[in-house]
Amino acid sequence: MKVMTTTTTDKSAVPVLEASGVTMRFGGLVAVHNVDLTVRAGEIVGLIGPNGAGKTTFFNCLTGLYVPTEGKVTYQGNVLPPKPHLVTTAGVARTFQNIRLFANMTVLENVLVGRHTRTKEGLWSALLRGPGFKKAEAASHERAMELLEFIGLAEKADHVARNLPYGEQRKLEIARALASDPGLLLLDEPTAGMNPQETRAAEELIFAIRDQGIAILVIEHDMRFIFNLCDRVACLVQGEKLVEGTPEVVQGDERVVAAYLGTPFEGAPGAEEAAEVEAAEAASSGAGSGSGSLKKSGSGSAKESGTTGTEGEAQ
Amino acid sequence: MTTNPTEQTPDTAEAARTTALRWATAAGGLATVASTFLAWTFTSEFPGDLTVYGYPGGLQVLTLVAGLFVTLLALASLGVKGLGWLVPTGSAKALRMAALGAFGTTWFTVLAIAVKLGGLVNLEPGGFVAALASAIPLVAFLLPDDTRKAGRPRELPSWAEILVIVAVFGAGLYVVTYGIDTEYAELFTGYLITVGFAMAALIKSGVIARLSALTATYRQVTVIAAFVAAAAFPFTQNTDVYTLIAVNILIFATVALGLNIVVGLAGLLDLGYVAFLGVGAYTAALVSGSTASAFDVQFPFWASVLTGAAASLVFGVIIGAPTLRLRGDYLAIVTLGFGEIFRIAMGNLDGVSGPQITNGPNGIPNIPDLEFFGYNFGEPHTVLGIELGSYANYYLLMLLVMILVVVVFSRAGSSRIGRAWVAIREDETAATAMGINGFRVKLIAFALGATLAGLAGTVQAHVQHTVVPEMYQFAGPVPPNSAFLLAAVILGGMGTVTGPLLGATLLFMIPAKLQFLQDYQLLGFGIALIVLMRFRPEGLIANRRAQLEYHETDQPDAPDKGLPGSGVGITKAGA
Structure with missing residues (x-):
């Protein structure tokens, strides 16, 4: 499990993002409850938790999509404004769990849209087309092509985004986020639906982004990926932060394992329960072909089937 | 054999x-x-x-x-x-x-x-x-x-x-x-x-x-x-009859092109767009020195153009500011309402139900012809040995306005702001996450569209010599009205320059030429639009983006492949 993480965590590094006491309520439902999280410069922080734990809601609180009911989020010492576009302007960029590219725009145009906050040209300069406009456009193009080069999509710049294969769409989303020159990049399940090779490539890409001095906060279900990648990992369960620490600490924490796999009943021995499950599975063997993939470090689908036990109780 | x-x-x-x-x-x-x-x-x-x-x-x-x-x-x-x-x-x-x-x-x-x-x-x-x-x-x-x-x-x-x-x-x-x-x-x-x-x-x-x-x-x-080809048209005409039709086509097409910014680029469904044309026309009429105008002023044309465009801009911002914060259908409903409010308000500002400004349903007649440095637009002139009727003057003026709108459309469309419009249309959440202030960008599109319509309206007032509220309704037998404008944009092809021009030309000429259709005209257009939506939802002239959007399967992946059915010069604002 444990592989070479080029850990550069320095406890004294300046915090880039500080969330303190973030609580998000939707009516009576408390989706996120009193979560503190700090991301320091040059750090990759992972956020894990079973489905429905509130990870994406927490993300949305950070990016201004939701205004947290309580608590505050600061970026480089300044409280983040409660508007997504202002958060991006401040220097926090994000990707989405379900890819949200501008499907009918070209790859290049997608990245150019990402440059929006770092360019100033308004309607007038677009209409008058002065030298300033041309210079800014050229600079945007250059930077966008640089980013496409970086993620390896430069030769597909003129393709329409919707025609890209799934893995490349994920990459393009990252490039689009990087185009706003962020200091902190929030990645919401960047490897969901990827095969192991693509996941490896994504890992390399994220390390490369970190090496450019961009702090990264990443939500992921793929444990192997997250424990390889992150300097620190926080685990959210039912809206609350259960544990935070180095991958080793979190990996070894019983509560985390319990949250993902469910706790055995006090009185009932495991063997008996396992037999019960097997019998049930045999009865419905026609239904699921993925029953054999109940491995801890498997792909997303295996993870989901592994967590359904706690899920059902949680909801 | x-x-x-x-x-x-x-x-x-x-x-x-x-x-x-x-x-x-x-x-x-x-x-x-x-x-x-x-x-x-x-x-x-x-x-x-x-x-x-x-x-x-x-x-x-x-x-x-x-x-x-x-x-x-x-x-x-x-x-x-x-x-x-x-x-x-x-x-x-x-x-x-x-x-x-x-x-x-x-x-x-x-x-x-x-x-x-x-x-x-x-x-x-x-x-x-x-x-x-x-x-x-x-x-x-x-x-x-x-x-x-x-x-x-x-x-x-x-x-x-x-x-x-x-x-x-x-x-x-x-x-x-x-x-x-x-x-x-x-x-x-x-x-x-x-x-x-x-x-x-x-x-x-x-x-x-x-x-x-x-x-x-x-x-x-x-x-x-x-x-040049467009400018040559009046030189081919002996009488003013068809030049007048051509002027009206140009007005209709220009307004449709303005609407295309709002609908085609920014994806805001505006069902009351013709009201902005009306704002421009009424403003120009009021400051034209017409005897029926409530204000006894006569602005020079450049000033009345600016006033008309500015008035439309103000109305655009007033209508847009509260509604553009909402998504989707609300805007359509509010703009539809605004369009009707404008028409009814113009009909009521007659000194009986309200202050006397617009003469109510009688409108403002006797709008004088334009005059530039002694060049009277109402008189025939001889250019290059060819006698041009009075509407030829307006035709050429309107052509200039249209060139301006085309330039605005294509320049705004292929810029940072144009990309932001398209991004907002494609996925507003993702666009705001990219740092685009959705409200601001949409308001700019809305206000720009309104301004361009107002600009066309100032010329229209002088071409028609009279403005009445009934010219600016939601749907009616005579274009331009809001429904026809939208139809022209959709029929021609959203997001293109040539599309609305073609759409407007067809939608103007068909009712003008086929008088016998009169009663069945709206029925015919309804059927035509349904058929179009079924078989060619991207419009007669499609830009590449729309083509992809509506035809999920069989997508050409190679970017530079010429798409069948794409017309001349479509890439101008498409890309």
């Missing part, structure tokens, strides 16, 4: 059959041409004088053209030297379209004679000959499909390519002028059939694709040629 087919391989038999069919098509085309030299009817009651032998007239000319076109295409498909350029991507489908065109035009004419004059007895033998002859090219439907990828076009020197562009726009001017100048409904219908099928044939044969590649290479030449 006297040879025994069993001695031949199936391939050669097939080839021989194809050749024979092509010859038959060519012969049919020629026969159709010949038949137009006969008399088709014996009274001159049917307009166009189709009674003379040896001299085609009226609808016969259209049949002649359609027949010639079939013959040319058929000869090209037979590999006649010098015609290969006509069929770069295969001839069978193009021949079918052309054959349908000739057949449609001829049969329409013959049937129109029979219906109008009350029976087939009114047909001379020539009419029957024509009907039969024009049916022969339909054998093209038996031809095997020979669609192929276009080969590399022969290299032409650049002066020749530019000459081709100029010639095409010259021909385009002639065709459009012919359409505007058609004097009776039958001729216009025949014109629509002939031109529609000929265009379809040219698209199928790949000529249009090659032309648009050519125009893309010489963008500047194309744009200049297009506007």
Whole structure:
């Protein structure tokens, strides 16, 4: 499990993002409850938790999509404004769990849209087309092509985004986020639906982004990926932060394992329960072909089937 | 084909059959041409004088053209030297379209004679000959499909390519002028059939694709040629009748183009857009020095243009600011409401139900003609030895306004702000996450659209010499109204420059020319729009983005592949 993480965590590094006491309520439902999280410069922080734990809601609180009911989020010492576009302007960029590219725009145009906050040209300069406009456009193009080069999509710049294969769409989303020159990049399940090779490539890409001095906060279900990648990992369960620490600490924490796999009943021995499950599975063997993939470090689908036990109780 | 087919391989038999069919098509085309030299009817009651032998007239000319076109295409498909350029991507489908065109035009004419004059007895033998002859090219439907990828076009020197562009726009001017100048409904219908099928044939044969590649290479030449051709229109007219139609088409098209910024680029459904035209027109009327105006002022034209545009801008911001924070349908409802409020308010500011500003339903009449440095727009002038009527002045002025709007559209469309509009339309959440202030960007689009409509409105007030509230309703028999504007944008193709121009031209000419449709016009448009949405939701002229959006399957992945059916100069604002 444990592989070479080029850990550069320095406890004294300046915090880039500080969330303190973030609580998000939707009516009576408390989706996120009193979560503190700090991301320091040059750090990759992972956020894990079973489905429905509130990870994406927490993300949305950070990016201004939701205004947290309580608590505050600061970026480089300044409280983040409660508007997504202002958060991006401040220097926090994000990707989405379900890819949200501008499907009918070209790859290049997608990245150019990402440059929006770092360019100033308004309607007038677009209409008058002065030298300033041309210079800014050229600079945007250059930077966008640089980013496409970086993620390896430069030769597909003129393709329409919707025609890209799934893995490349994920990459393009990252490039689009990087185009706003962020200091902190929030990645919401960047490897969901990827095969192991693509996941490896994504890992390399994220390390490369970190090496450019961009702090990264990443939500992921793929444990192997997250424990390889992150300097620190926080685990959210039912809206609350259960544990935070180095991958080793979190990996070894019983509560985390319990949250993902469910706790055995006090009185009932495991063997008996396992037999019960097997019998049930045999009865419905026609239904699921993925029953054999109940491995801890498997792909997303295996993870989901592994967590359904706690899920059902949680909801 | 006297040879025994069993001695031949199936391939050669097939080839021989194809050749024979092509010859038959060519012969049919020629026969159709010949038949137009006969008399088709014996009274001159049917307009166009189709009674003379040896001299085609009226609808016969259209049949002649359609027949010639079939013959040319058929000869090209037979590999006649010098015609290969006509069929770069295969001839069978193009021949079918052309054959349908000739057949449609001829049969329409013959049937129109029979219906109008009350029976087939009114047909001379020539009419029957024509009907039969024009049916022969339909054998093209038996031809095997020979669609192929276009080969590399022969290299032409650049002066020749530019000459081709100029010639095409010259021909385009002639065709459009012919359409505007058609004097009776039958001729216009025949014109629509002939031109529609000929265009379809040219698209199928790949000529249009090659032309648009050519125009893309010489963008500047194309744009200049297009506007020179447009400016040449009034010089082809003897009277003001059709120039007035052309001015109204230009006004309608300009406003449709402004709406295209709002709907096509930013994706905001505005159902009350014509109100902004009205704001501009009323403002210009009030400051025009008209005796009926409540204000006793007479602004110079530049000032009234600015005032009108500014008033529209203010209204655009007032309407947009509270509603653009909402998504989707709310905006449509509010703009629909605003459009109606404007019309009703103008009708009520008559001194009885409100302050006396607009004369209520009577409107503001007697708006004086424009005058620039002693150049009166209301009088005919002689330019280059050709006498231009008063509407020619307005035509040229309106053309300038349209050029301005086209420039605004294409420049704004391909810039940071234009990308932001499209991004907002594609996915607002993702766009805001990219740092785009959705509200601000949408408000800019909305206000810009309103301003451009107001600008057109100031000219419209002077062209019409009068403004009344009923000119600015949601739906009505006479364009421009909000429903027709939206229809023009959707019919032509959202997000393109040429689309709304084509859409507006069609939507204006059809009701203007086919008066007999009057009662069924809205029904007809409704049906036409439904059919269009079913078969070509991206509009007649599609930009690449729309083409992809509406046709999920069969997406061309290669970016630079010319899409079939894309018209001239479509990439201008599309990319």
